[in-house]
Amino acid sequence: MIGEPMKELSDKVSSSGSVGRGDSFPGARGGEQQARVVRGWSRKQVLGHLIDSASNNHQRFVRAALQTALDFPGYDQDGCVRVQAVEEADWTLLVSLWAGYNRYLAHGIAHLPVSKLETLCRIGSDEPVTLRFLAEDYLRHLLHHLGQLVPHFTLKTRIGAGWTCMPPLHRVS
Ligand code: NI
Numbered sequence: 001m002i003g004e005p006m007k008e009l010s011d012k013v014s015s016s017g018s019v020g021r022g023d024s025f026p027g028a029r030g031g032e033q034q035a036r037v038v039r040g041w042s043r044k045q046v047l048g049h050l051i052d053s054a055s056n057n058h059q060r061f062v063r064a065a066l067q068t069a070l071d072f073p074g075y076d077q078d079g080c081v082r083v084q085a086v087e088e089a090d091w092t093l094l095v096s097l098w099a100g101y102n103r104y105l106a107h108g109i110a111h112l113p114v115s116k117l118e119t120l121c122r123i124g125s126d127e128p129v130t131l132r133f134l135a136e137d138y139l140r141h142l143l144h145h146l147g148q149l150v151p152h153f154t155l156k157t158r159i160g161a162g163w164t165c166m167p168p169l170h171r172v173s
Contacts, residue, residue: 010106038148044091070121
């Protein structure tokens with residue numbers, strides 16, 4: 001049964017993955033992929049960072065749903081982008097993996113057991129937060145970076161008027 005409280009969040013994560021596919025993703029052409037947008041990262045590297053966020057949060061969500069509490073490491077954001085040589089990866093691969101990963105995460109978020117949403121999760125040395133907060137902060141972080149890659153009117157059209165581009169509240173996102 002789908003946990004109704006997470007339905008809206010799940011829908012937004014899912015629709016964020018539809019802002020563009022492959023070459024239709026805004027800024028997909030040649031030099032634009034290498035343009036620096038934030039932290040010295042290129043558009044490509046921001047996409048790689050969003051894949052790292054998806055994979056780390058995937059494990060957080062699933063493990064927290066199976067345990068009474070979660071104690072999980074953070075991740076080295078710059079180190080992850082560097083060792084995976086994101087800059088040399090294929091753009092279409094990055095966009096399709098990112099979009100597919102988010103559609104699958106949205107499915108998982110929608111099915112998180114309601115009884116587990118208050119499970120306390122400690123990520124790295126941060127103060128514990130609930131699984132519900134982690135999932136909400138995942139979306140905040142995702143939209144924050146999407147706002148750096150995609151025109152705001154595109155996000156408004158795809159995700160709805162309620163989208164926001166605020167940074168995540170959690171330090172390790
Ligand atoms: Ni980030």
